[in-house]
Amino acid sequence: MNFNVAGDRLVNEIEELALMSDAEAPAVTRVVFTPTDLKAREWLIARCEKAGLAVRQDAIGNIFARWTGFQPSAPAVGTGSHIDAIPNAGKYDGVVGVLGGLEAIRSLQASGFRPKHSIELLVFTSEEPTRFGIGCLGSRLLSRTITAASARKLVDKEGVSLEEVRRDAGFKGQLEDVPLPDGYYKAFVELHIEQGPLLERQKVPLGIVTQIAAPATLRLSIEGAGGHAGGVLMPDRKDALCAAAELILAIENAARTSGAADTVATVGICEVFPGAVNSIPSRVQLSADIRDTVLGRRDAVMYAIEAACQSIAAKRQVSIRKELLNADAPAHCAPAIIEALSRACLKHQLLYVPMVSRAYHDSLFMSRVTPAAMLFIPCRNGYSHRPDEYASPEDIARGVLVLADTLATLAS
Ligand code: GLV
Ligand code: MN
Numbered sequence: 001m002n003f004n005v006a007g008d009r010l011v012n013e014i015e016e017l018a019l020m021s022d023a024e025a026p027a028v029t030r031v032v033f034t035p036t037d038l039k040a041r042e043w044l045i046a047r048c049e050k051a052g053l054a055v056r057q058d059a060i061g062n063i064f065a066r067w068t069g070f071q072p073s074a075p076a077v078g079t080g081s082h083i084d085a086i087p088n089a090g091k092y093d094g095v096v097g098v099l100g101g102l103e104a105i106r107s108l109q110a111s112g113f114r115p116k117h118s119i120e121l122l123v124f125t126s127e128e129p130t131r132f133g134i135g136c137l138g139s140r141l142l143s144r145t146i147t148a149a150s151a152r153k154l155v156d157k158e159g160v161s162l163e164e165v166r167r168d169a170g171f172k173g174q175l176e177d178v179p180l181p182d183g184y185y186k187a188f189v190e191l192h193i194e195q196g197p198l199l200e201r202q203k204v205p206l207g208i209v210t211q212i213a214a215p216a217t218l219r220l221s222i223e224g225a226g227g228h229a230g231g232v233l234m235p236d237r238k239d240a241l242c243a244a245a246e247l248i249l250a251i252e253n254a255a256r257t258s259g260a261a262d263t264v265a266t267v268g269i270c271e272v273f274p275g276a277v278n279s280i281p282s283r284v285q286l287s288a289d290i291r292d293t294v295l296g297r298r299d300a301v302m303y304a305i306e307a308a309c310q311s312i313a314a315k316r317q318v319s320i321r322k323e324l325l326n327a328d329a330p331a332h333c334a335p336a337i338i339e340a341l342s343r344a345c346l347k348h349q350l351l352y353v354p355m356v357s358r359a360y361h362d363s364l365f366m367s368r369v370t371p372a373a374m375l376f377i378p379c380r381n382g383y384s385h386r387p388d389e390y391a392s393p394e395d396i397a398r399g400v401l402v403l404a405d406t407l408a409t410l411a412s
C-alpha cells in the first residue's frame with residue numbers, strides 16, 4: 001500500500017490549534033474544560049467530521065472519532081492522545097498524537113485503503129493533572145482505574161467539583177457509563193513526542209516504547225505557626241516553609257540515591273500561606289511527583305519520603321499530612337503492536353530504538369483494557385512542558401507514516 005502523509009496540512013493544524021491558548025505564544029496553556037479547551041475541542045471535532053469520521057463524546061468528554069470498517073462489529077483499532085496542555089507548555093505534547101492520528105487516518109483514506117476493523121481516533125480528557133490534581137482522568141475512567149464515585153469527589157483549586165465542571169461544560173451523562181466494554185478495542189497505538197533527549201542524541205528518528213514508568217503523586221500539607229516576621233524570635237518559630245524546604249531536598253535526595261537513572265522525583269507545586277513578606281509562613285502545600293520503571297524502587301522513594309516527613313515534623317515541631325493522589329503500576333507494551341510498529345519502520349527503512357517512556361501517557365491506562373504500545377519521535381533538546389518544545393515537520397511526518405502503516409496492519 002502506498003500513501004502520502006500531508007505534512008504541511010498537519011503542521012498548519014498544529015499551529016492553528018496552538019493559537020487556542022490562554023498563554024501568550026509561543027506558550028500554550030489549555031486546561032481541561034476551560035472555554036479555551038472547549039473551543040479547541042469544537043475545532044477538532046469539526047476537522048474529524050470533515051474527514052468523514054463519526055464523532056461521539058462520553059460523559060467525561062473523551063472524544064471518539066471513528067472511521068467505520070467493513071466489519072463494523074469487530075473490535076476497533078484505536079489511536080490518539082490529548083490536547084490539554086499544562087500552564088506555559090508547548091504545542092506538541094499530546095497534539096502530535098491527536099492531529100497526527102487524524103492525519104494517519106486521512107492518508108489511509110486517500111490511499112484507497114479500506115479497514116476491516118474500524119479505526120478510531122481517541123482524544124482523552126485531562127491527561128494533564130493541572131486542574132484536578134490527577135492525570136489521565138479520561139483513560140482512568142475508560143479503564144476502570146478510577147471509579148465514577150472517586151472521580152466525582154475530585155475538586156479543582158477553586159473547590160469546584162469535577163461533576164459540576166463537566167456538566168457546565170455540557171457533558172451531562174453518567175460517569176458510570178464511561179468505562180469501555182470488554183473487547184472494545186483490538187489494539188491501541190499512541191504517537192507522542194519523546195519528551196526526553198535520547199532519540200535526538202542517538203540520531204534515531206523513532207522510538208518504540210516497550211514500557212511506561214510507574215507514576216505516583218503526593219500532596220503534602222505542612223502546618224506550622226505564623227506570626228510577625230520581626231516580632232517572633234528565631235528559637236520560637238515553627239516556619240512551615242523552612243520545613244517544606246527540608247522536605248523538598250529530602251525528596252530530591254531519595255530519588256538521587258536510588259542508584260537508577262529511571263528513578264525521578266519532582267516537587268512542582270509549593271503554595272505558601274499567607275504569602276506576605278513580613279509574615280512567617282504558617283502553612284505550605286507541596287505536590288510531589290515520583291516515578292520509576294520498577295515499582296519496588298518507586299515505592300522505596302515513597303517510604304523514604306514518609307520517613308523524612310516524620311523526622312522533619314519532629315525536628316521542626318510542625319505537622320505534615322500526606323495524601324496519596326495516585327500510585328500506578330508501570331505498563332508493558334503489547335508485543336504484537338511492538339512487532340507491527342517495528343515492521344512498519346523496517347518497511348519504510350526508518351531506524352528505531354526500543355525505549356522506556358519516563359513520562360506517563362493515557363496508554364499506561366489503555367494497556368489495562370487493550371493491547372497498547374507507543375511510538376516516539378524526537379523533540380529538540382528533549383524539551384517538553386515548556387514553550388520552546390519543538391518537533392520538526394520531518395520527524396512528525398515520519399511518525400505519522402509509521403503510525404498509519406501500523407494502523408493499516410492492525411485494522412486489516
Ligand atoms: C504527562 O504529561 C506527564 O507528566 O508525564
Ligand atoms: Mn504533558
Ligand code: MN
Pocket residue numbers: 082093094127192361
Ligand atoms: Mn502528553
